[in-house]
Amino acid sequence: xxxxxxxxxxxxxxxxxxxxxxxxxxxxxxxxxxxxxxxxxxxxxxxxxxxxxxxxxxxxxxxxxxxxxxxxxxxxxxxxxxxxxxxxxxxxxxxxxxxxxxxxxxxxxxxxxxxxxxxxxxxxxxxxxxxxxxxxxxxxxxxxxxxxxxxxxxxxxxxxxxxxxxxxxxxxxxxxxxxxxxxxxxxxxxxxxxxxxxxxxxxxxxxxxxxxxxxxxxxxxxxxxxxxxxxxxxxxxxxxxxxxxxxxxxxxxxxxxxxxxxxxxxxxxxxxxxxxxxxxxxxxxxxxxxxxxxxxxxxxxxxxxxxxxxxxxxxxxxxxxxxxxxxx
Amino acid sequence: xxxxxxxxxxxxxxxxxxxxxxxxxxxxxxxxxxxxxxxxxxxxxxxxxxxxxxxxxxxxxxxxxxxxxxxxxxxxxxxxxxxxxxxxxxxxxxxxxxxx
Numbered sequence: 001x002x003x004x005x006x007x008x009x010x011x012x013x014x015x016x017x018x019x020x021x022x023x024x025x026x027x028x029x030x031x032x033x034x035x036x037x038x039x040x041x042x043x044x045x046x047x048x049x050x051x052x053x054x055x056x057x058x059x060x061x062x063x064x065x066x067x068x069x070x071x072x073x074x075x076x077x078x079x080x081x082x083x084x085x086x087x088x089x090x091x092x093x094x095x096x097x098x099x100x101x102x103x104x105x106x107x108x109x110x111x112x113x114x115x116x117x118x119x120x121x122x123x124x125x126x127x128x129x130x131x132x133x134x135x136x137x138x139x140x141x142x143x144x145x146x147x148x149x150x151x152x153x154x155x156x157x158x159x160x161x162x163x164x165x166x167x168x169x170x171x172x173x174x175x176x177x178x179x180x181x182x183x184x185x186x187x188x189x190x191x192x193x194x195x196x197x198x199x200x201x202x203x204x205x206x207x208x209x210x211x212x213x214x215x216x217x218x219x220x221x222x223x224x225x226x227x228x229x230x231x232x233x234x235x236x237x238x239x240x241x242x243x244x245x246x247x248x249x250x251x252x253x254x255x256x257x258x259x260x261x262x263x264x265x266x267x268x269x270x271x272x273x274x275x276x277x278x279x280x281x282x283x284x285x286x287x288x289x290x291x292x293x294x295x296x297x298x299x300x301x302x303x304x305x306x307x308x309x310x311x312x313x314x315x316x317x318x319x320x321x322x323x324x325x326x327x328x
Numbered sequence: 329x330x331x332x333x334x335x336x337x338x339x340x341x342x343x344x345x346x347x348x349x350x351x352x353x354x355x356x357x358x359x360x361x362x363x364x365x366x367x368x369x370x371x372x373x374x375x376x377x378x379x380x381x382x383x384x385x386x387x388x389x390x391x392x393x394x395x396x397x398x399x400x401x402x403x404x405x406x407x408x409x410x411x412x413x414x415x416x417x418x419x420x421x422x423x424x425x426x427x428x
Contacts, residue, residue: 128387163356163361238331242333242335295378296396
């Protein structure tokens with residue numbers, strides 16, 4: 001094995017700027033760390049081995065907690081995906097951990113036979129299989145990197161609090177921001193559809209009506225988008241119901257009242273408001289994927305109930321909006 | 329997670345207490361405190377808190393736990409419906425990744 005790169009435990013300006021960009025969905029696929037072994041401080045044969053993913057946000061959140069400590073960091077190749085998501089698809093998994101332990105010759109590097117794996121890696125890493133294949137015992141560390149120091153100080157013992165996933169308001173909003181970049185294509189397609197639908201009529205095509213339809217429709221969509229992707233995550237515990245599509249619809253119904261300020265005819269306003277409700281419901285439902293407590297069985301159940309309402313609501317919204325614009 | 333509970337009565341988690349040896353690993357890996365904290369064998373104390381991540385089943389050496397493992401993500405389920413395959417999110421891999 002060659003020299004081990006030593007990493008610093010302080011995040012610098014490029015790390016912070018990169019983190020903001022990647023949260024907004026910009027350059028996400030490139031935000032990776034080379035898999036392999038890293039050193040923090042001056043680790044020796046007794047130093048702990050901490051396993052993480054090669055998503056730079058995961059790697060950074062771990063290293064910044066380790067100032068003053070001597071430790072090894074073993075980075076798995078998860079194709080630039082965070083620990084929990086990667087564990088769900090087993091790229092952060094038993095096979096990768098076993099082969100990475102072998103590749104870096106971990107048994108020659110340390111005297112102990114333990115690797116600390118983040119608890120959220122457990123859906124992909126079978127501790128007993130890693131032990132059987134490599135002789136290394138998997139010790140599941142805390143959920144949050146911020147608890148790693150206390151976990152190590154306590155002799156690799158996690159308190160029940162460290163073992164639980166929490167989902168505070170700031171975190172909920174931050175993970176929703178990525179939709180602003182994800183939905184760029186949908187937004188462009190929607191704009192084209194609104195323009196064409198509003199423009200065509202018995203008078204062949206009216207540019208003034210197309211323009212009115214475009215900006216009013218897009219304004220209503222944007223209200224629903226913000227309702228589903230920002231308002232719903234922020235107020236998640238207080239919105240009524242369990243289903244995210246319902247919570248999103250409620251947020252969309254409130255945010256959608258903003259269409260009254262557009263000064264468009266009554267029928268159009270009604271259609272636009274309904275459009276906001278549908279968009280809020282749709283994006284709220286999609287937030288299940290970013291949340292930390294929804295089960296696939298539950299999401300499927302809620303989708304089977306919500307999708308007919310969303311589809312019906314969308315059709316009705318388009319009809320009201322288009323008739324309200326007049327000049328068929 | 330106060331105030332953050334999901335739809336009840338749907339989780340596919342089950343535990344075979346006969347096969348359980350009480351090693352405690354399921355309690356350790358569960359991020360939502362589904363399993364009981366008593367001594368001896370494991371018990372399911374809060375089934376509706378289960379998000380079906382599969383950590384407990386994978387790490388149960390005795391295979392006493394079964395759960396239909398997956399991600400609770402609408403986008404993944406739509407993807408599964410369209411492709412006819414299992415639900416998968418488009419998180420990661422090369423190109424556009426949408427994971428947090």
